[in-house]
Amino acid sequence: MGMTISEKILAAHAGLDRVVPGEIVNAKLDLVLANDVTGPVAIQEFAKLGIHSVFDKEKVAMVPDHFTPNKDIASAEQSKILRNFAKEQNLKYYWEAGRVGIEHCLLPEQGVVLPGDLIIGADSHTCTYGALGAFATGVGSTDCAAGMATGEAWFRVPESLKFVFNGSKFQPWVGGKDLILYIIGKIGVDGARYKAMEFTGEGIKNLSMDNRLTMCNMAIEAGAKAGIIEPDEITLEYVKTRAQRDFSVYISDPDASYEKVFEFNTIDIPLQVAFPHLPENTKSVDEASGIKVDQVVIGSCTNGRLEDLKITAEILKGKKVHPEIRCLIFPGTRDIYLEALRRGWIETMIEAGASVSTPTCGPCLGGHMGILAKGERALSTTNRNFVGRMGHPQSEVYLCNPAVAAASAVRGEIVHPREVVNHG
Amino acid sequence: MGKAWKFGHDIDTDVIIPARYLNRFEPEFLADHCMEDADVSFAKEVQAGDIIVGGKNFGCGSSREHAPIAIKAAKVKAVIAESYARIFYRNALNIGMPILECPEAVAGIENGDQVDVELITGQIKNLTKGTTFQARPFPSFMQDLIKAGGLISYVKENRKNA
Ligand code: SF4
Numbered sequence: 001m002g003m004t005i006s007e008k009i010l011a012a013h014a015g016l017d018r019v020v021p022g023e024i025v026n027a028k029l030d031l032v033l034a035n036d037v038t039g040p041v042a043i044q045e046f047a048k049l050g051i052h053s054v055f056d057k058e059k060v061a062m063v064p065d066h067f068t069p070n071k072d073i074a075s076a077e078q079s080k081i082l083r084n085f086a087k088e089q090n091l092k093y094y095w096e097a098g099r100v101g102i103e104h105c106l107l108p109e110q111g112v113v114l115p116g117d118l119i120i121g122a123d124s125h126t127c128t129y130g131a132l133g134a135f136a137t138g139v140g141s142t143d144c145a146a147g148m149a150t151g152e153a154w155f156r157v158p159e160s161l162k163f164v165f166n167g168s169k170f171q172p173w174v175g176g177k178d179l180i181l182y183i184i185g186k187i188g189v190d191g192a193r194y195k196a197m198e199f200t201g202e203g204i205k206n207l208s209m210d211n212r213l214t215m216c217n218m219a220i221e222a223g224a225k226a227g228i229i230e231p232d233e234i235t236l237e238y239v240k241t242r243a244q245r246d247f248s249v250y251i252s253d254p255d256a257s258y259e260k261v262f263e264f265n266t267i268d269i270p271l272q273v274a275f276p277h278l279p280e281n282t283k284s285v286d287e288a289s290g291i292k293v294d295q296v297v298i299g300s301c302t303n304g305r306l307e308d309l310k311i312t313a314e315i316l317k318g319k320k321v322h323p324e325i326r327c328l329i330f331p332g333t334r335d336i337y338l339e340a341l342r343r344g345w346i347e348t349m350i351e352a353g354a355s356v357s358t359p360t361c362g363p364c365l366g367g368h369m370g371i372l373a374k375g376e377r378a379l380s381t382t383n384r385n386f387v388g389r390m391g392h393p394q395s396e397v398y399l400c401n402p403a404v405a406a407a408s409a410v411r412g413e414i415v416h417p418r419e420v421v422n423h424g
Numbered sequence: 425m426g427k428a429w430k431f432g433h434d435i436d437t438d439v440i441i442p443a444r445y446l447n448r449f450e451p452e453f454l455a456d457h458c459m460e461d462a463d464v465s466f467a468k469e470v471q472a473g474d475i476i477v478g479g480k481n482f483g484c485g486s487s488r489e490h491a492p493i494a495i496k497a498a499k500v501k502a503v504i505a506e507s508y509a510r511i512f513y514r515n516a517l518n519i520g521m522p523i524l525e526c527p528e529a530v531a532g533i534e535n536g537d538q539v540d541v542e543l544i545t546g547q548i549k550n551l552t553k554g555t556t557f558q559a560r561p562f563p564s565f566m567q568d569l570i571k572a573g574g575l576i577s578y579v580k581e582n583r584k585n586a
Contacts, residue, residue: 049576066446078447223509386438
């Protein structure tokens, strides 16, 4: 029997001809990453190993993105630990404010992660890189420390779930965010626990890389170990100018085995809104219509990429953010920010009355730059709407795509974008 | 032996230790805010030896190891849940925080019951109700990890032998 793309990547990195789900393998890593929250703990654990240098200074990335530019003294101390470690170890991949971006936007953009890679990251959204055809999974700080020391990690080979999107047509403004929210709404926040989610079909073939990154980003919100998409022309076009090393393209065998196959017609999927306090509480935007919000957040490792900013600017063009709304926009990286600036989109946003920030995780995790007060409600393009995620435990977060977010910022309540775009 | 603190399904790492405290990572500091967004009284009242009981998918969400660290530093003896989110499960084992999977025990324990856990055998006793449950055994590789005292000791051990 054949193997899935995930099984092939794990087998290749474990030096085996084949692996089967359930098997535990020890495998070689192409990249280990951490951020300013998980990194300091990993560095502390690394020190306990009594090993003086990381396994490969070109295969460890430290990304200070969560509380940076540092929000207070305590977070500045954490960043300092990361900075000192990066310097001591002479790491190739470390960036300071002004050049740094949100890790899961930055690493694909800079060609640090590539198709066929096996990656662990001390951040749950490490699964984002599956969009490039890599097997990438989130771990904690101790696994990260062991990975930095040995260049290896143990993996239980996951069962794969296949999600087939039939048809190349989408409803207007529907993007990767809606497809993944729709799936999570169907299978629940533990519907893919421990599994690899493989996204395929004509709908995915017609999806841009930015949208694919959004989809794989939220695989963890269904409890998955990884989200993954086979590389195709769109992938190769994306990595062509970015890759600075060799990479391998793996695709699933036609007779690979899946624990379950789900099929959807792409055209049937409407714009989605996830209600508090779980990403599985999805409804169509029409069912959410009229809910008043205090703050709209556009950005994050889910929807902080160029296409997301393009849609946002298109909707905000010539309009004003509702007087009672704070609309906060966080470009994912410096390059995204700069390109949006050159194309005039940042000007459009600021003229509309939005606040545009330097790249940071900021409010996504309730870190800084837009925390909610008691009783406040946000509509956000981020990935989690848990209790207290963006501030006070009695605040609320609704999740959606950038088109819905931008239109709702104009209207002052959740609205289908067609209402704002047609009626000015 | 200790008191059972019972929580619901999908207890995420954001409520176990909210991000507003992630600008620090000292275990005692994290323990002071453990479970804060699920139950503000927990960190104040929890006693050494108490047990956390959760539903399905305990520890979902962020990869922050701060979550099991906070629970361990709050001197909770063990977590018993119907099932665990993958990263939390791995993190807890890696740092030596005992976690047990046992849907029957979750169903048979009420908030405030006196519960004891035998970590080696996985036997769970509800002393209030006089019932006993058996948790699922760990896969053999994980038993090795636990025996070694967590991942860091395991890696050290293996490097010595290599
Ligand atoms: S943007 Fe949000 S979800 Fe993404 S890495 Fe930052 S905190 Fe995590």
